[in-house]
Amino acid sequence: MNREEVFEKLSEIMIEYIPELNGVTFTMEDSLHELGANSVDRMDIIVDIMEELGVKVSITKFANAKNIKEIIDILCEEYV
Amino acid sequence: MKKENSKRVFVSGMGCVNSIAESAAEFEQALREGRQGIDFYKESKQKGPIKIGAEIRNFSLNKRIDDYSLKENVPQTILNKARKVARRSPFVIQTAVAAVLEAYVQADLFQKQVSGERIGIIVAGNNLTNVVKNAYMDKCKNDLEYMSPSYALQFMDTDHIGTLSEIFGIFGEGCTIGGASASGNVGIIKAYEMLQLEIADICIVVGAMAELSDAEMYGFYNVGALGGRRFGTEPQKACRPFDMEHEGFIYGQGCGCFILESQESIAKRNAGILAEIMGGAILLDGNRLSNPSVQGEARVMELVLDRCGLVPEDIDYINTHGTSSPLGDETELKAIKQVWKDQVKNVWINSTKGLIGHCFYAAGVMEAIASIIQMKEGFLHPNKNLDHPISKGFRFVGNDREEKQIDIAMSNSFGFGGINTSIVLKYCSQYKSE
Numbered sequence: 001m002n003r004e005e006v007f008e009k010l011s012e013i014m015i016e017y018i019p020e021l022n023g024v025t026f027t028m029e030d031s032l033h034e035l036g037a038n039s040v041d042r043m044d045i046i047v048d049i050m051e052e053l054g055v056k057v058s059i060t061k062f063a064n065a066k067n068i069k070e071i072i073d074i075l076c077e078e079y080v
Numbered sequence: 081m082k083k084e085n086s087k088r089v090f091v092s093g094m095g096c097v098n099s100i101a102e103s104a105a106e107f108e109q110a111l112r113e114g115r116q117g118i119d120f121y122k123e124s125k126q127k128g129p130i131k132i133g134a135e136i137r138n139f140s141l142n143k144r145i146d147d148y149s150l151k152e153n154v155p156q157t158i159l160n161k162a163r164k165v166a167r168r169s170p171f172v173i174q175t176a177v178a179a180v181l182e183a184y185v186q187a188d189l190f191q192k193q194v195s196g197e198r199i200g201i202i203v204a205g206n207n208l209t210n211v212v213k214n215a216y217m218d219k220c221k222n223d224l225e226y227m228s229p230s231y232a233l234q235f236m237d238t239d240h241i242g243t244l245s246e247i248f249g250i251f252g253e254g255c256t257i258g259g260a261s262a263s264g265n266v267g268i269i270k271a272y273e274m275l276q277l278e279i280a281d282i283c284i285v286v287g288a289m290a291e292l293s294d295a296e297m298y299g300f301y302n303v304g305a306l307g308g309r310r311f312g313t314e315p316q317k318a319c320r321p322f323d324m325e326h327e328g329f330i331y332g333q334g335c336g337c338f339i340l341e342s343q344e345s346i347a348k349r350n351a352g353i354l355a356e357i358m359g360g361a362i363l364l365d366g367n368r369l370s371n372p373s374v375q376g377e378a379r380v381m382e383l384v385l386d387r388c389g390l391v392p393e394d395i396d397y398i399n400t401h402g403t404s405s406p407l408g409d410e411t412e413l414k415a416i417k418q419v420w421k422d423q424v425k426n427v428w429i430n431s432t433k434g435l436i437g438h439c440f441y442a443a444g445v446m447e448a449i450a451s452i453i454q455m456k457e458g459f460l461h462p463n464k465n466l467d468h469p470i471s472k473g474f475r476f477v478g479n480d481r482e483e484k485q486i487d488i489a490m491s492n493s494f495g496f497g498g499i500n501t502s503i504v505l506k507y508c509s510q511y512k513s514e
Contacts, residue, residue: 017168043229051226059229 001053001079006072013048017041028069046071053079082359082389088343089275090508091354092282093189094449095182097175097289098334098436099134102144103182108453110435114462114481117436118315118330128294129301130308132315134332134437136289141166141174144181153185162247170212170234172289173243175335176203180244180284183337189282192349196251200280203240204267205288205441206258214293240288252280259362260495261401263287264336264444265503269360271340281345287445289335297331303370305329307404320465321402321431322409322476329403332437336445355452356506358388358488365498372408372494377415380500381490385419388504390488392420395427395504397460397484399451399491402431403438406470412492413471428484430477434464444493448503451489455507458485 001009007028015021018036026035032042046062049071055078065071094104099117101107109115117134145162148154158181166177184190212234220227233239237256245254253274259266264287271283292300300306307328311318319330346353361384365376385392400412417424432450433439439446454460460482469476489505 019167040230040233047226047229051223056225 003072003076006049006053006075006079007068009052010045010049010068010072013045013052017045028072029067031067032071049075055079081386083387087276089272089340089357090343090346091338091357091452092341092346092351093183093185093187093339094337094354094452095179095186096334096336096446096449097136097139097178098439098446099136099332100436102139104186104449104453107449108457111450111453111461112457112459112481114464114479115435116316116319116464117332118319120315128297130297130306131312132308132318133330136175136333139175139178141178144178148181153190154181155190158190158247165243165246168230169239169243170209170291172208172291172335173240175289176240176244176286176337177247179335179337180248180286183284183339184248187339187341188349188351189339192351194282194345194349196249198252198281199250200252200271200274200283201241201244201250201254201286202267202271202274202283203237203244203256203286203288204259204263204445205256205290206237206263208237208240208288208290208441209235210293210296211291240286244284244286248284250284258441259499259501260497261438261440261443262493262495262499262501263441264446264448265360265491265493265501266362266444266499268338268340268357268444268448268503269362269501272357272360275340275342281342283340285338285340285445287336287439287442289333289442290440291333292331305370305405306331317465319404319434319437321400321404321434321463322413322469322471323404323466324468324470326404326406326409326470328405329433329438332433332439334436334439334442334446336442336449338445338448353508355455355508358390358504358506359384360501360503361387363500365500367498370496372411373498373500374411374414374418376498376500377412377492377494378418380502381415381419381492384490384502384504390504393423393426394488395490397428397451397454397486397489399447399489400429400431401492401494402433404433408494410470412494413474416474425473425475428460428475428477428482428486430460430463432461434466435461444491444501447493448491448505451491451505455486455489455505458483460484460486
């Protein structure tokens with residue numbers, strides 16, 4: 001999967017957790033928090049995308065990820 | 081002996097969801113008609129040992145919130161919060177949100193507000209998350225490393241507390257409490273005590289819905305507590321409290337909410353009153369097993385009467401624990417006879433479980449709601465399937481409702497592990513109708 005595909009998959013998961021995002025345009029520069037995810041939503045979303053990709057990274061690695069781009073960076077480091 | 085200086089505590093709001101009603105308002109009509117909620121289970125439960133029970137059907141929190149949106153009595157901010165916070169909540173929590181919403185509206189708590197710190201909450205029930213846990217384990221069984229972070233919040237009963245306090249702005253004392261099948265009464269009694277101590281002016285009591293999985297059903301079945309074998313193909317006949325052909329409890333789903341409020345707070349807010357809680361009592365048998373005790377049940381009824389400054393003759397009506405289990409029903413009648421002696425022929429008796437099954441943790445609250453509805457409206461709901469009572473000399477309500485004005489009611493709940501509880505409610509004529 002390339003970064004665009006990861007972003008697409010992540011977007012699908014985000015809309016599951018935050019239905020208000022359906023139809024809203026957002027980019028990799030946006031942060032989950034700004035888009036309406038509370039702290040647990042954010043973790044749920046990240047664990048879900050990891051499962052989707054078959055990636056296992058400690059959740060603490062994502063603590064400083066400021067936006068979707070940085071989350072995807074961390075995921076793609078691990079994703080083969 | 082009634083304690084001097086004991087504060088008067090009233091019920092200012094009620095709400096519920098169960099197998100025969102989606103609200104306390106609907107529950108009144110259902111009780112009046114003697115509607116029964118026991119039926120064949122929806123498919124997903126068919127793996128259990130018994131195929132019948134009283135399930136909640138057609139309940140949707142979103143729909144309920146939409147209905148409230150059309151009326152003016154609930155602020156939009158609360159409804160939006162309810163939608164958002166409870167969106168991913170397990171079904172049992174969603175029923176609690178609905179029940180609390182209804183109770184808040186009735187108590188006029190959105191309009192006639194109290195500081196959030198003076199409102200407490202007790203959620204009665206344990207192991208509220210078994211089904212949730214099973215669902216997560218099914219999802220992650222191949223790889224627990226992908227366990228949902230939400231599970232850390234959702235596996236604890238206190239998810240009820242977090243959710244409800246956030247939606248309704250409750251900042252006072254809050255906790256969960258357990259008493260097996262007596263949880264509801266235990267919650268009411270502890271809330272009553274919270275108000276006595278002036279820790280809060282208002283306490284929201286939620287009798288939480290018990291969502292039992294197949295494991296619990298088989299456990300109850302194998303310990304001989306679960307009924308529904310003899311009348312397995314005739315669900316409406318299966319729940320028969322105090323009848324000769326009773327054989328065990330029938331599972332019922334429901335969530336009830338009671339709002340208890342101090343007299344001072346009611347006066348300050350000029351709020352309506354539904355009933356007074358005169359008092360309650362909890363006593364243990366010192367017995368780990370499931371068998372009830374005549375002595376324990378009799379003793380707790382005597383104790384609550386004493387605390388309320390009453391004698392048995394003052395009680396017009398008992399909403400029994402009455403589960404339809406042979407030993408339970410017999411024990412409770414013997415205990416009532418022990419306390420009331422010759423007067424037993426004067427006190428009306430029914431069992432709400434005959435209509436809505438055994439709601440477990442919610443039962444005490446649900447049955448207190450049923451008692452108050454009956455007191456307010458001047459009737460007693462029928463005893464379903466009471467064709468041949470196991471014992472003579474008791475004043476059972478028959479298969480049709482009785483038109484009767486009750487002044488003081490007692491409601492009993494008894495739980496496995498020797499937990500005996502009883503509360504006393506008094507009719508109050510000053511209530512606002514919706």
